[in-house]
Amino acid sequence: MKHLFDQAIELIADGGDRFVGATHPAWANMVGPFGGISAATALNAVLQHPQRMGEPVALTVNFCAGLSDAPFTVEARPVRTNRSTQHWVVELTQTDEDGLLQTALTATAMTAVRRESWNANDMPMPQVTPAQQVPAFRREGVTWLQRYEMRPLTGLIPHQWEGQAASDDPVTASLSQLWMRDNPPRPLDYASLTAMADIFFPRIWLRRATMVPVGTVSMTVYFHADATQLAQTGEGYLLGQARAQAFYKGFFDQTAQLWSEAGVLLCTTHQTVYYKS
Amino acid sequence: MKHLFDQAIELIADGGDRFVGATHPAWANMVGPFGGISAATALNAVLQHPQRMGEPVALTVNFCAGLSDAPFTVEARPVRTNRSTQHWVVELTQTDEDGLLQTALTATAMTAVRRESWNANDMPMPQVTPAQQVPAFRREGVTWLQRYEMRPLTGLIPHQWEGQAASDDPVTASLSQLWMRDNPPRPLDYASLTAMADIFFPRIWLRRATMVPVGTVSMTVYFHADATQLAQTGEGYLLGQARAQAFYKGFFDQTAQLWSEAGVLLCTTHQTVYYKS
Secondary structure, X not given: OOOHHHHHHOOEEOOOOEEEEEOOHHHEOOOOEOHHHHHHHHHXXXXXXXXXXXXXXXXXEEEOOOOOOOEEEEEEEEEEEOOOEEEEEEEEEEEOOOOOEEEEEEEEEEEEOOOXXXXXXXOOOOOOOOHHHOOOOOOOOOHHHHHEEEEEEEOOOOOOOOOOOOOOOHHHHOOEEEEEEXXXXXXXXXXXXXXXXXXXXXXXXXXXXXXXXXXXXXXXXXXXXXXXXXXXXXXXXXEEEEEEEEEEOOEEEEXXXXXXXXXXXXXXXXXXXXXXX | OOOHHHHHHOXXXXXXXXXXXXXXXXXXXXXXXXXXXXXXXXHHHHHHOOOOOOEEEEEEEEEOOOOOOOEEEEEEEEEEEXXXXXXXXXXXXXXXXXXXXXXXXXXEEEEEOOOOOOOEEOOOOOOOOOHHHOOOOOOOOOHHHHHEEEEEEEOOOOOOOOOOOOOOOHHHHOOEEEEEEEXXXXXXXXXXXXXXXXXXXXXXXXXXXXXOOEEEEEEEEEEOOOHHHHHHHOOOOEEEEEEEEEEEOOEEEEEEEEEEOOOOEEEEEEXXXXXXO
Protein backbone atom coordinates (compact mmCIF):
# COMPACT_ATOMS: atom_id res chain seq x y z
CA MET A 1 0.00 0.00 0.00
CA LYS A 2 1.14 3.50 -0.75
CA HIS A 3 2.47 5.63 2.11
CA LEU A 4 -0.28 7.83 3.62
CA PHE A 5 1.69 10.89 2.52
CA ASP A 6 1.64 9.78 -1.11
CA GLN A 7 -2.04 8.91 -0.87
CA ALA A 8 -2.83 12.39 0.41
CA ILE A 9 -0.93 14.39 -2.22
CA GLU A 10 -2.00 12.18 -5.14
CA LEU A 11 -3.29 14.09 -8.16
CA ILE A 12 -4.89 12.79 -11.34
CA ALA A 13 -4.22 14.74 -14.55
CA ASP A 14 -7.45 16.28 -15.80
CA GLY A 15 -6.24 17.82 -19.05
CA GLY A 16 -4.14 20.93 -19.67
CA ASP A 17 -2.95 22.51 -16.43
CA ARG A 18 -5.61 20.81 -14.30
CA PHE A 19 -5.33 18.04 -11.75
CA VAL A 20 -7.92 16.44 -9.48
CA GLY A 21 -7.31 15.40 -5.87
CA ALA A 22 -9.18 14.92 -2.62
CA THR A 23 -8.67 15.49 1.09
CA HIS A 24 -7.53 12.43 3.09
CA PRO A 25 -8.93 11.62 6.55
CA ALA A 26 -5.50 10.58 7.85
CA TRP A 27 -4.37 14.22 7.59
CA ALA A 28 -7.33 15.90 9.27
CA ASN A 29 -6.70 19.05 11.29
CA MET A 30 -9.15 21.08 13.40
CA VAL A 31 -10.84 22.53 10.28
CA GLY A 32 -9.92 20.82 6.99
CA PRO A 33 -6.59 19.05 6.47
CA PHE A 34 -3.14 19.96 7.90
CA GLY A 35 -1.91 23.01 5.96
CA GLY A 36 1.41 21.32 5.22
CA ILE A 37 -0.28 18.53 3.25
CA SER A 38 -2.28 21.07 1.22
CA ALA A 39 0.93 23.00 0.49
CA ALA A 40 2.62 19.74 -0.58
CA THR A 41 -0.33 18.97 -2.85
CA ALA A 42 -0.09 22.40 -4.51
CA LEU A 43 3.62 21.82 -5.13
CA ASN A 44 2.86 18.33 -6.41
CA ALA A 45 0.74 19.80 -9.21
CA VAL A 46 3.82 21.71 -10.38
CA LEU A 47 6.08 18.66 -9.95
CA GLN A 48 3.73 16.46 -11.99
CA HIS A 49 3.12 19.02 -14.74
CA PRO A 50 4.52 17.71 -18.06
CA GLN A 51 6.02 21.13 -18.89
CA ARG A 52 7.85 21.51 -15.57
CA MET A 53 11.50 22.52 -15.91
CA GLY A 54 14.01 22.10 -13.10
CA GLU A 55 13.53 21.73 -9.36
CA PRO A 56 11.65 23.90 -6.83
CA VAL A 57 13.52 26.95 -5.50
CA ALA A 58 10.68 29.03 -4.03
CA LEU A 59 7.09 28.25 -3.06
CA THR A 60 4.45 30.50 -1.50
CA VAL A 61 1.10 29.06 -0.48
CA ASN A 62 -1.87 31.15 0.66
CA PHE A 63 -4.58 29.41 2.66
CA CYS A 64 -7.77 31.24 1.68
CA ALA A 65 -10.22 28.95 3.48
CA GLY A 66 -10.31 25.57 5.18
CA LEU A 67 -10.74 22.77 2.63
CA SER A 68 -13.89 20.71 2.95
CA ASP A 69 -13.64 16.91 2.92
CA ALA A 70 -14.32 16.55 -0.77
CA PRO A 71 -12.56 16.39 -4.15
CA PHE A 72 -10.79 19.51 -5.41
CA THR A 73 -9.17 20.78 -8.60
CA VAL A 74 -5.64 22.18 -8.74
CA GLU A 75 -4.67 24.30 -11.71
CA ALA A 76 -0.92 24.89 -12.15
CA ARG A 77 -0.05 27.36 -14.92
CA PRO A 78 3.53 27.85 -16.13
CA VAL A 79 3.21 31.61 -16.67
CA ARG A 80 6.80 32.28 -17.70
CA THR A 81 9.54 29.94 -18.85
CA ASN A 82 13.02 31.44 -19.18
CA ARG A 83 16.27 29.73 -20.14
CA SER A 84 16.81 28.08 -16.75
CA THR A 85 13.91 29.29 -14.55
CA GLN A 86 10.17 28.85 -14.65
CA HIS A 87 7.38 30.70 -12.78
CA TRP A 88 4.10 29.09 -11.76
CA VAL A 89 0.70 30.27 -10.55
CA VAL A 90 -1.40 27.64 -8.77
CA GLU A 91 -5.03 27.79 -7.69
CA LEU A 92 -6.96 25.13 -5.78
CA THR A 93 -10.74 25.29 -6.15
CA GLN A 94 -13.54 23.37 -4.53
CA THR A 95 -17.30 23.40 -5.00
CA ASP A 96 -19.04 24.69 -1.87
CA GLU A 97 -22.38 23.64 -0.32
CA ASP A 98 -24.24 25.98 -2.66
CA GLY A 99 -22.62 24.48 -5.75
CA LEU A 100 -20.35 27.50 -6.27
CA LEU A 101 -16.73 27.01 -7.30
CA GLN A 102 -14.58 28.70 -4.64
CA THR A 103 -10.84 29.33 -4.40
CA ALA A 104 -9.52 27.62 -1.26
CA LEU A 105 -5.77 28.03 -1.84
CA THR A 106 -3.46 30.00 -4.11
CA ALA A 107 0.26 29.49 -4.65
CA THR A 108 3.18 30.70 -6.68
CA ALA A 109 6.30 28.65 -7.34
CA MET A 110 9.62 29.08 -9.07
CA THR A 111 11.51 26.10 -10.43
CA ALA A 112 15.01 26.22 -11.87
CA VAL A 113 17.73 24.14 -13.43
CA ARG A 114 20.41 24.64 -10.81
CA ARG A 115 24.05 25.05 -11.81
CA GLU A 116 27.24 24.54 -9.81
CA SER A 117 28.26 27.65 -7.84
CA TRP A 118 30.08 28.87 -4.77
CA ASN A 119 27.97 27.64 -1.81
CA ALA A 120 27.80 28.55 1.89
CA ASN A 121 25.65 27.93 4.95
CA ASP A 122 25.31 31.14 7.00
CA MET A 123 22.88 29.48 9.40
CA PRO A 124 24.81 26.51 10.83
CA MET A 125 22.77 23.83 12.59
CA PRO A 126 22.58 24.45 16.35
CA GLN A 127 24.50 21.94 18.47
CA VAL A 128 21.81 19.76 19.99
CA THR A 129 21.37 16.27 21.40
CA PRO A 130 21.30 13.68 18.57
CA ALA A 131 17.82 12.53 17.55
CA GLN A 132 18.26 8.96 18.80
CA GLN A 133 18.91 10.22 22.36
CA VAL A 134 15.81 12.43 22.50
CA PRO A 135 12.55 10.75 23.60
CA ALA A 136 9.74 10.76 21.07
CA PHE A 137 6.80 12.90 22.06
CA ARG A 138 3.22 12.01 21.36
CA ARG A 139 1.19 15.14 20.83
CA GLU A 140 -2.44 14.44 21.51
CA GLY A 141 -5.16 16.02 19.45
CA VAL A 142 -5.81 16.26 15.76
CA THR A 143 -5.26 13.27 13.45
CA TRP A 144 -2.36 14.54 11.31
CA LEU A 145 -0.03 14.65 14.35
CA GLN A 146 0.15 10.83 14.14
CA ARG A 147 1.76 11.17 10.70
CA TYR A 148 4.99 12.47 12.23
CA GLU A 149 7.57 11.30 14.69
CA MET A 150 8.57 14.33 16.75
CA ARG A 151 11.43 14.52 19.25
CA PRO A 152 11.29 17.96 20.84
CA LEU A 153 14.41 19.60 22.26
CA THR A 154 13.27 23.01 23.44
CA GLY A 155 10.13 25.14 23.30
CA LEU A 156 7.77 22.19 23.81
CA ILE A 157 4.05 22.69 23.55
CA PRO A 158 2.85 23.78 27.01
CA HIS A 159 1.53 20.99 29.26
CA GLN A 160 -0.26 23.58 31.35
CA TRP A 161 -2.47 26.19 29.71
CA GLU A 162 -2.50 28.80 32.41
CA GLY A 163 -1.15 31.80 30.56
CA GLN A 164 2.35 31.47 32.02
CA ALA A 165 5.02 33.12 29.84
CA ALA A 166 7.47 30.72 28.18
CA SER A 167 10.44 32.99 28.88
CA ASP A 168 11.21 36.59 29.76
CA ASP A 169 13.73 36.91 26.95
CA PRO A 170 11.92 37.92 23.74
CA VAL A 171 14.60 36.31 21.60
CA THR A 172 14.01 32.81 23.02
CA ALA A 173 10.40 33.19 24.22
CA SER A 174 8.95 31.83 20.98
CA LEU A 175 11.79 29.45 20.03
CA SER A 176 11.21 25.73 19.42
CA GLN A 177 13.63 23.06 18.22
CA LEU A 178 12.71 19.47 17.42
CA TRP A 179 13.81 16.42 15.48
CA MET A 180 11.17 15.17 13.08
CA ARG A 181 10.48 12.64 10.36
CA ASP A 182 7.57 10.98 8.63
CA ASN A 183 5.80 8.20 10.56
CA PRO A 184 6.36 5.61 9.20
CA PRO A 185 9.65 6.83 7.72
CA ARG A 186 9.62 7.80 4.03
CA PRO A 187 12.52 9.00 1.83
CA LEU A 188 12.62 12.81 1.82
CA ASP A 189 11.56 14.72 -1.29
CA TYR A 190 10.37 18.26 -2.08
CA ALA A 191 6.75 17.50 -1.25
CA SER A 192 7.44 15.97 2.17
CA LEU A 193 9.96 18.71 3.03
CA THR A 194 7.26 21.30 2.21
CA ALA A 195 4.80 19.61 4.55
CA MET A 196 7.36 19.42 7.38
CA ALA A 197 8.04 23.15 7.00
CA ASP A 198 4.55 23.62 8.45
CA ILE A 199 4.94 21.19 11.39
CA PHE A 200 5.57 23.72 14.17
CA PHE A 201 2.68 24.39 16.56
CA PRO A 202 1.55 28.03 16.65
CA ARG A 203 4.12 30.36 18.28
CA ILE A 204 1.32 32.22 20.08
CA TRP A 205 0.52 29.05 22.04
CA LEU A 206 4.10 28.84 23.28
CA ARG A 207 4.36 32.56 23.92
CA ARG A 208 1.10 32.83 25.86
CA ALA A 209 0.43 29.28 27.10
CA THR A 210 -3.13 29.87 25.99
CA MET A 211 -4.74 27.76 23.26
CA VAL A 212 -6.25 30.57 21.21
CA PRO A 213 -7.78 30.05 17.72
CA VAL A 214 -5.15 30.21 14.96
CA GLY A 215 -4.75 29.57 11.23
CA THR A 216 -1.82 29.97 8.85
CA VAL A 217 -2.73 32.40 6.07
CA SER A 218 0.47 32.43 4.00
CA MET A 219 3.61 30.30 3.97
CA THR A 220 6.81 30.54 1.94
CA VAL A 221 9.48 27.86 1.53
CA TYR A 222 12.91 28.47 -0.02
CA PHE A 223 14.64 25.23 -0.98
CA HIS A 224 18.42 25.05 -0.56
CA ALA A 225 18.96 21.48 -1.68
CA ASP A 226 18.67 19.56 -4.92
CA ALA A 227 16.90 16.24 -5.41
CA THR A 228 20.18 14.34 -4.92
CA GLN A 229 20.74 15.89 -1.48
CA LEU A 230 17.15 15.18 -0.46
CA ALA A 231 17.60 11.58 -1.56
CA GLN A 232 20.81 11.38 0.49
CA THR A 233 18.85 12.52 3.57
CA GLY A 234 16.63 9.51 2.95
CA GLU A 235 14.57 8.51 5.98
CA GLY A 236 16.80 10.36 8.44
CA TYR A 237 15.61 12.93 10.94
CA LEU A 238 15.41 16.64 10.19
CA LEU A 239 16.17 19.26 12.81
CA GLY A 240 13.58 22.03 12.76
CA GLN A 241 13.87 25.39 14.47
CA ALA A 242 11.14 28.04 14.55
CA ARG A 243 10.59 31.39 16.22
CA ALA A 244 8.27 34.35 15.90
CA GLN A 245 9.37 37.89 15.15
CA ALA A 246 6.23 39.95 15.66
CA PHE A 247 2.70 39.52 17.02
CA TYR A 248 0.48 42.39 15.96
CA LYS A 249 -3.29 42.90 15.84
CA GLY A 250 -4.31 39.36 15.01
CA PHE A 251 -1.34 38.13 12.92
CA PHE A 252 2.09 36.84 13.90
CA ASP A 253 4.96 35.67 11.73
CA GLN A 254 7.20 32.63 12.08
CA THR A 255 10.69 32.16 10.66
CA ALA A 256 12.11 28.63 10.57
CA GLN A 257 14.94 26.43 9.30
CA LEU A 258 15.13 22.70 8.58
CA TRP A 259 18.47 20.88 8.54
CA SER A 260 19.37 17.28 7.73
CA GLU A 261 21.08 15.27 10.49
CA ALA A 262 24.33 15.92 8.59
CA GLY A 263 23.81 19.68 9.10
CA VAL A 264 22.75 20.59 5.56
CA LEU A 265 20.30 23.54 5.63
CA LEU A 266 17.63 22.01 3.40
CA CYS A 267 15.13 24.84 3.48
CA THR A 268 14.23 28.11 5.18
CA THR A 269 10.57 28.92 5.66
CA HIS A 270 8.33 31.74 6.85
CA GLN A 271 4.67 32.08 7.55
CA THR A 272 2.12 34.53 8.82
CA VAL A 273 -0.61 33.21 11.08
CA TYR A 274 -3.97 34.56 12.17
CA TYR A 275 -4.59 34.46 15.92
CA LYS A 276 -7.37 35.56 18.22
CA SER A 277 -5.91 36.62 21.55
CA MET B 1 4.91 67.98 -8.63
CA LYS B 2 4.21 64.51 -7.37
CA HIS B 3 6.99 62.70 -5.50
CA LEU B 4 9.00 60.46 -7.84
CA PHE B 5 7.83 57.45 -5.83
CA ASP B 6 4.18 58.29 -6.47
CA GLN B 7 4.90 58.95 -10.13
CA ALA B 8 6.50 55.52 -10.47
CA ILE B 9 3.76 53.45 -8.82
CA GLU B 10 0.88 55.38 -10.45
CA LEU B 11 -1.79 53.16 -12.01
CA ILE B 12 -4.78 54.11 -14.13
CA ALA B 13 -7.92 51.99 -13.77
CA ASP B 14 -8.58 50.15 -17.03
CA GLY B 15 -11.87 48.45 -16.15
CA GLY B 16 -12.57 45.44 -13.94
CA ASP B 17 -9.44 44.17 -12.20
CA ARG B 18 -7.07 45.85 -14.67
CA PHE B 19 -4.76 48.83 -14.23
CA VAL B 20 -2.27 50.41 -16.59
CA GLY B 21 1.14 51.77 -15.56
CA ALA B 22 4.60 52.36 -16.99
CA THR B 23 8.21 52.11 -15.92
CA HIS B 24 9.82 55.38 -14.73
CA PRO B 25 13.39 56.34 -15.71
CA ALA B 26 14.11 57.70 -12.20
CA TRP B 27 13.91 54.12 -10.86
CA ALA B 28 16.11 52.39 -13.42
CA ASN B 29 18.23 49.46 -12.27
CA MET B 30 20.79 47.44 -14.24
CA VAL B 31 18.05 45.67 -16.25
CA GLY B 32 14.56 47.16 -15.93
CA PRO B 33 13.45 49.11 -12.84
CA PHE B 34 14.42 48.53 -9.17
CA GLY B 35 12.53 45.42 -7.99
CA GLY B 36 11.21 47.26 -4.95
CA ILE B 37 9.33 49.78 -7.10
CA SER B 38 7.77 46.98 -9.17
CA ALA B 39 6.72 45.21 -5.95
CA ALA B 40 5.21 48.47 -4.68
CA THR B 41 3.35 48.88 -7.97
CA ALA B 42 1.91 45.36 -7.71
CA LEU B 43 0.72 46.13 -4.17
CA ASN B 44 -0.67 49.47 -5.37
CA ALA B 45 -3.03 47.64 -7.75
CA VAL B 46 -4.50 45.86 -4.71
CA LEU B 47 -4.61 49.08 -2.66
CA GLN B 48 -6.43 50.96 -5.44
CA HIS B 49 -8.88 48.17 -6.23
CA PRO B 50 -12.44 49.32 -5.41
CA GLN B 51 -13.25 45.95 -3.80
CA ARG B 52 -10.23 45.94 -1.48
CA MET B 53 -11.02 45.14 2.16
CA GLY B 54 -8.64 45.94 5.00
CA GLU B 55 -4.90 46.54 5.01
CA PRO B 56 -2.00 44.46 3.67
CA VAL B 57 -0.76 41.64 5.92
CA ALA B 58 1.23 39.48 3.48
CA LEU B 59 2.66 40.11 0.01
CA THR B 60 4.73 37.81 -2.20
CA VAL B 61 6.12 39.11 -5.49
CA ASN B 62 7.82 36.93 -8.10
CA PHE B 63 10.06 38.63 -10.63
CA CYS B 64 9.67 36.53 -13.77
CA ALA B 65 11.66 38.78 -16.11
CA GLY B 66 13.12 42.26 -16.22
CA LEU B 67 10.49 44.83 -17.22
CA SER B 68 11.15 46.72 -20.43
CA ASP B 69 10.84 50.51 -20.45
CA ALA B 70 7.26 50.57 -21.68
CA PRO B 71 3.66 50.57 -20.42
CA PHE B 72 2.37 47.48 -18.62
CA THR B 73 -0.92 46.09 -17.37
CA VAL B 74 -1.47 44.91 -13.80
CA GLU B 75 -4.42 42.64 -13.10
CA ALA B 76 -5.36 42.26 -9.41
CA ARG B 77 -8.05 39.64 -8.78
CA PRO B 78 -9.75 39.32 -5.38
CA VAL B 79 -10.00 35.51 -5.48
CA ARG B 80 -11.49 35.01 -2.03
CA THR B 81 -13.17 37.42 0.34
CA ASN B 82 -13.89 36.13 3.84
CA ARG B 83 -15.42 37.97 6.78
CA SER B 84 -12.25 39.89 7.68
CA THR B 85 -9.58 38.65 5.22
CA GLN B 86 -9.19 38.86 1.46
CA HIS B 87 -6.83 36.98 -0.89
CA TRP B 88 -5.44 38.44 -4.11
CA VAL B 89 -3.68 37.13 -7.20
CA VAL B 90 -1.78 39.75 -9.21
CA GLU B 91 -0.18 39.44 -12.65
CA LEU B 92 1.80 42.11 -14.48
CA THR B 93 2.00 41.68 -18.24
CA GLN B 94 3.89 43.52 -20.95
CA THR B 95 3.97 43.20 -24.72
CA ASP B 96 7.40 42.05 -25.88
CA GLU B 97 9.36 42.97 -29.03
CA ASP B 98 7.48 40.36 -31.03
CA GLY B 99 4.10 41.74 -29.97
CA LEU B 100 3.43 38.83 -27.59
CA LEU B 101 1.84 39.49 -24.20
CA GLN B 102 4.26 38.14 -21.57
CA THR B 103 4.01 37.78 -17.80
CA ALA B 104 6.80 39.81 -16.19
CA LEU B 105 5.72 39.60 -12.53
CA THR B 106 3.25 37.62 -10.41
CA ALA B 107 2.16 38.31 -6.87
CA THR B 108 -0.20 37.15 -4.16
CA ALA B 109 -1.41 39.34 -1.33
CA MET B 110 -3.58 39.00 1.74
CA THR B 111 -5.39 41.99 3.18
CA ALA B 112 -7.32 41.98 6.46
CA VAL B 113 -9.37 44.10 8.76
CA ARG B 114 -7.13 43.99 11.82
CA ARG B 115 -8.61 43.73 15.30
CA GLU B 116 -7.13 44.60 18.67
CA SER B 117 -5.15 41.74 20.22
CA TRP B 118 -2.30 40.88 22.54
CA ASN B 119 0.86 42.17 20.77
CA ALA B 120 4.59 41.52 21.17
CA ASN B 121 7.88 42.22 19.44
CA ASP B 122 10.16 39.17 19.62
CA MET B 123 12.77 40.85 17.44
CA PRO B 124 13.72 44.02 19.32
CA MET B 125 15.58 46.67 17.35
CA PRO B 126 19.37 46.33 17.73
CA GLN B 127 21.02 49.09 19.73
CA VAL B 128 22.78 51.19 17.13
CA THR B 129 24.00 54.76 16.62
CA PRO B 130 21.06 57.12 15.96
CA ALA B 131 20.46 57.97 12.31
CA GLN B 132 21.42 61.63 12.61
CA GLN B 133 24.90 60.67 13.87
CA VAL B 134 25.64 58.29 10.99
CA PRO B 135 27.08 59.82 7.81
CA ALA B 136 24.99 59.46 4.68
CA PHE B 137 26.53 57.22 2.07
CA ARG B 138 26.30 57.82 -1.63
CA ARG B 139 26.25 54.50 -3.43
CA GLU B 140 27.44 55.04 -6.99
CA GLY B 141 25.89 53.15 -9.83
CA VAL B 142 22.34 52.61 -10.98
CA THR B 143 19.78 55.45 -10.99
CA TRP B 144 17.34 54.23 -8.32
CA LEU B 145 19.99 54.49 -5.60
CA GLN B 146 19.53 58.28 -5.75
CA ARG B 147 15.92 57.80 -4.61
CA TYR B 148 17.04 56.83 -1.10
CA GLU B 149 19.03 58.35 1.71
CA MET B 150 21.13 55.53 3.21
CA ARG B 151 23.20 55.72 6.39
CA PRO B 152 24.98 52.39 6.72
CA LEU B 153 26.05 51.06 10.12
CA THR B 154 27.58 47.68 9.40
CA GLY B 155 28.03 45.37 6.44
CA LEU B 156 28.71 48.18 3.97
CA ILE B 157 29.02 47.43 0.29
CA PRO B 158 32.69 46.50 -0.31
CA HIS B 159 34.92 49.35 -1.51
CA GLN B 160 37.40 46.81 -2.80
CA TRP B 161 36.27 43.97 -5.03
CA GLU B 162 39.12 41.57 -4.50
CA GLY B 163 37.30 38.54 -3.22
CA GLN B 164 38.22 39.18 0.42
CA ALA B 165 35.82 37.56 2.89
CA ALA B 166 33.63 39.98 4.88
CA SER B 167 34.05 37.98 8.07
CA ASP B 168 35.03 34.50 9.23
CA ASP B 169 31.91 34.15 11.35
CA PRO B 170 29.06 32.78 9.21
CA VAL B 171 26.45 34.42 11.45
CA THR B 172 27.73 37.97 10.80
CA ALA B 173 29.44 37.44 7.44
CA SER B 174 26.35 38.43 5.45
CA LEU B 175 24.85 40.93 7.94
CA SER B 176 24.11 44.54 7.02
CA GLN B 177 22.40 47.27 9.05
CA LEU B 178 21.51 50.73 7.77
CA TRP B 179 19.25 53.70 8.36
CA MET B 180 17.17 54.59 5.32
CA ARG B 181 14.42 56.87 4.08
CA ASP B 182 13.03 58.21 0.83
CA ASN B 183 15.01 61.00 -0.85
CA PRO B 184 13.43 63.52 -0.67
CA PRO B 185 11.57 62.39 2.48
CA ARG B 186 8.00 61.15 2.00
CA PRO B 187 5.48 59.98 4.63
CA LEU B 188 5.71 56.19 5.01
CA ASP B 189 2.91 53.98 3.67
CA TYR B 190 2.52 50.34 2.66
CA ALA B 191 3.81 50.92 -0.87
CA SER B 192 6.99 52.75 0.18
CA LEU B 193 7.65 50.24 2.99
CA THR B 194 7.40 47.43 0.41
CA ALA B 195 9.95 49.13 -1.82
CA MET B 196 12.36 49.69 1.08
CA ALA B 197 12.13 46.00 1.98
CA ASP B 198 14.10 45.41 -1.24
CA ILE B 199 16.78 48.06 -0.62
CA PHE B 200 19.61 45.81 0.58
CA PHE B 201 22.40 45.14 -1.89
CA PRO B 202 22.91 41.44 -2.74
CA ARG B 203 24.30 39.42 0.19
CA ILE B 204 26.59 37.50 -2.17
CA TRP B 205 28.44 40.76 -2.93
CA LEU B 206 29.12 41.29 0.77
CA ARG B 207 29.97 37.67 1.38
CA ARG B 208 32.37 37.31 -1.54
CA ALA B 209 33.43 40.89 -2.28
CA THR B 210 32.90 40.01 -5.92
CA MET B 211 30.31 41.80 -8.05
CA VAL B 212 28.69 38.75 -9.62
CA PRO B 213 25.43 38.92 -11.66
CA VAL B 214 22.34 38.71 -9.43
CA GLY B 215 18.56 39.09 -9.59
CA THR B 216 15.80 38.70 -7.00
CA VAL B 217 13.35 36.03 -8.11
CA SER B 218 10.85 36.05 -5.23
CA MET B 219 10.24 38.36 -2.29
CA THR B 220 7.79 38.18 0.60
CA VAL B 221 6.83 40.99 2.98
CA TYR B 222 4.84 40.48 6.21
CA PHE B 223 3.43 43.76 7.53
CA HIS B 224 3.29 44.21 11.31
CA ALA B 225 1.87 47.73 11.43
CA ASP B 226 -1.40 49.36 10.53
CA ALA B 227 -1.84 52.52 8.48
CA THR B 228 -1.96 54.66 11.64
CA GLN B 229 1.45 53.40 12.78
CA LEU B 230 2.94 53.95 9.34
CA ALA B 231 1.57 57.49 9.36
CA GLN B 232 3.13 58.03 12.80
CA THR B 233 6.49 57.00 11.39
CA GLY B 234 6.04 59.82 8.90
CA GLU B 235 9.24 60.91 7.20
CA GLY B 236 11.46 59.38 9.89
CA TYR B 237 14.27 56.94 9.24
CA LEU B 238 13.81 53.18 9.20
CA LEU B 239 16.45 50.81 10.51
CA GLY B 240 16.94 47.88 8.16
CA GLN B 241 18.82 44.68 8.95
CA ALA B 242 19.45 41.88 6.46
CA ARG B 243 21.38 38.64 6.39
CA ALA B 244 21.60 35.52 4.26
CA GLN B 245 20.93 32.01 5.51
CA ALA B 246 22.01 29.79 2.63
CA PHE B 247 23.83 30.12 -0.70
CA TYR B 248 23.30 27.04 -2.82
CA LYS B 249 23.75 26.27 -6.52
CA GLY B 250 22.85 29.67 -7.91
CA PHE B 251 20.29 30.92 -5.36
CA PHE B 252 20.68 32.50 -1.93
CA ASP B 253 18.05 33.69 0.52
CA GLN B 254 17.87 36.89 2.55
CA THR B 255 15.94 37.46 5.77
CA ALA B 256 15.42 41.06 6.91
CA GLN B 257 13.62 43.33 9.36
CA LEU B 258 12.64 47.01 9.16
CA TRP B 259 12.00 49.04 12.32
CA SER B 260 10.84 52.61 12.82
CA GLU B 261 13.19 54.92 14.75
CA ALA B 262 10.91 54.34 17.74
CA GLY B 263 11.72 50.60 17.58
CA VAL B 264 8.43 49.37 16.10
CA LEU B 265 9.04 46.28 13.92
CA LEU B 266 7.11 47.47 10.85
CA CYS B 267 7.75 44.50 8.60
CA THR B 268 9.77 41.32 8.19
CA THR B 269 10.82 40.29 4.71
CA HIS B 270 12.50 37.44 2.88
CA GLN B 271 13.74 36.93 -0.62
CA THR B 272 15.52 34.42 -2.78
CA VAL B 273 18.03 35.73 -5.25
CA TYR B 274 19.69 34.26 -8.33
CA TYR B 275 23.47 34.60 -8.42
CA LYS B 276 26.21 33.49 -10.78
CA SER B 277 29.37 32.79 -8.82
